[in-house]
Amino acid sequence: xxxxxxxxxxxxxxxxxxxxxxxxxxxxxxxxxxxLISNGMVITGITAFDSAMLTEFSDWSRGDLKLRGLxxxxxxxxxxxxxxxxxxxxxxxxxxxxxxxxxxxxxYAYGNIRDITDLYIIHAAFxxxxxxxxxxxxxxLVSNWFVKLRGTAIGIAVVGTSLGGAVLAPLFSSWxxxxxxxxxxxxxxxxxxxxxxxxxxxxxxxxxxxMGLKPFGFDGNAETSNADLSQHGLTYxxxxxxRSFWSxxxxxxxxxxxxxxxxxxxxxxxxxxxxxxxxxxxxxxxLFVPALIGKFLFGLVADKITxxxxxxxxxxxxxxxxxxxxxxxxxxxxxxxxLIGFMWGxxxxxxxxxxxNNFGLRASGKLxxxxxxxxxxxxxxxxxxxxxxxxxxxxxxxxxxxxxxxVALSVVLISQVKKHV
Numbered sequence: 001x002x003x004x005x006x007x008x009x010x011x012x013x014x015x016x017x018x019x020x021x022x023x024x025x026x027x028x029x030x031x032x033x034x035x036l037i038s039n040g041m042v043i044t045g046i047t048a049f050d051s052a053m054l055t056e057f058s059d060w061s062r063g064d065l066k067l068r069g070l071x072x073x074x075x076x077x078x079x080x081x082x083x084x085x086x087x088x089x090x091x092x093x094x095x096x097x098x099x100x101x102x103x104x105x106x107x108y109a110y111g112n113i114r115d116i117t118d119l120y121i122i123h124a125a126f127x128x129x130x131x132x133x134x135x136x137x138x139x140x141l142v143s144n145w146f147v148k149l150r151g152t153a154i155g156i157a158v159v160g161t162s163l164g165g166a167v168l169a170p171l172f173s174s175w176x177x178x179x180x181x182x183x184x185x186x187x188x189x190x191x192x193x194x195x196x197x198x199x200x201x202x203x204x205x206x207x208x209x210x211m212g213l214k215p216f217g218f219d220g221n222a223e224t225s226n227a228d229l230s231q232h233g234l235t236y237x238x239x240x241x242x243r244s245f246w247s248x249x250x251x252x253x254x255x256x257x258x259x260x261x262x263x264x265x266x267x268x269x270x271x272x273x274x275x276x277x278x279x280x281x282x283x284x285x286x287l288f289v290p291a292l293i294g295k296f297l298f299g300l301v302a303d304k305i306t307x308x309x310x311x312x313x314x315x316x317x318x319x320x321x322x323x324x325x326x327x328x329x330x331x332x333x334x335x336x337x338x339l340i341g342f343m344w345g346x347x348x349x350x351x352x353x354x355x356x357n358n359f360g361l362r363a364s365g366k367l368x369x370x371x372x373x374x375x376x377x378x379x380x381x382x383x384x385x386x387x388x389x390x391x392x393x394x395x396x397x398x399x400x401x402x403x404x405x406x407v408a409l410s411v412v413l414i415s416q417v418k419k420h421v
Contacts, residue, residue: 044164069383139356144208172185261382264383294343
């Protein structure tokens, strides 16, 4: 597989600015905030409340609680093919604003749940959040604004998924440590999405031509740039007939099962090893801070280096970290977690870039939506199955073994990925 940065040789925009118009990078920042808040609140930060919820609802098992993640991500996957259509119909700006409102309402309602049915209904609604201001929207938004440095821009944007876990989980756990109940903390957290709502309302634009600008690095006039970019690449029917597309889709499914199952159960696993709640929540930062560094650094690498070597290195070292989790104890577990985070972060960025650039933007919405059907189902299954395996065996050892097998299969599938445009 060649580098997904073939366009890096495109000339700089006619504005003459090496780094483009400020709106190019403001858009990247907003995309990053989308992922920080949506993923950080729905997927990662919320795990800081797990122990308190299991204590209050003592009849729930870990598998019962983690089924919520499967519900959210399975619905996200099923509805994901609609995202490309919605982006074309109503635009990213409106979607993001709707997503933030739904997120605030859901978190406020979370503080009032009375039984597990309430929990599952709220997590079904969370799928709207991940669709409206989640990964696909962020990647397509940035791709529309960048030709040159697209790898760097997407790398910065997807840092938001890790930054959300690194910031919000410790924040929520500190609220609990200060004497706030988990219900009060949930309702206070409902205010956080208002920041993203205001950014979208006042600053976000769907495409550069909405402001008379060009995608950064596009060699053409502003009036034709959107049309030219949108027509570049394979059609949906052409792309899904390739071995590369299905290899990427199954790599996404296997790796998302692994990382989502791992991160969603990490706080509880660290508490099992003897960490306090605050220390266990800080352990999420040991996963997510290296991941956000990896996402940014490997975004830069993707604009410079060709070949599959980086992809293989990412997954092989991630596999080594997962193997370390099988034998790690309280004294050395954070080393394995940091290695997993850093390598996953890099691979995550490269996977998104390949999904866009190996097939072009012509059918990017539909293609990303189809991939999301598999990776969201895999991620949700990983969250639930990892908890259920703990319930069955009293430890996460067998769950970590499954992670190792799936990442090893992903290494094999990399050999089938090729660039088609």
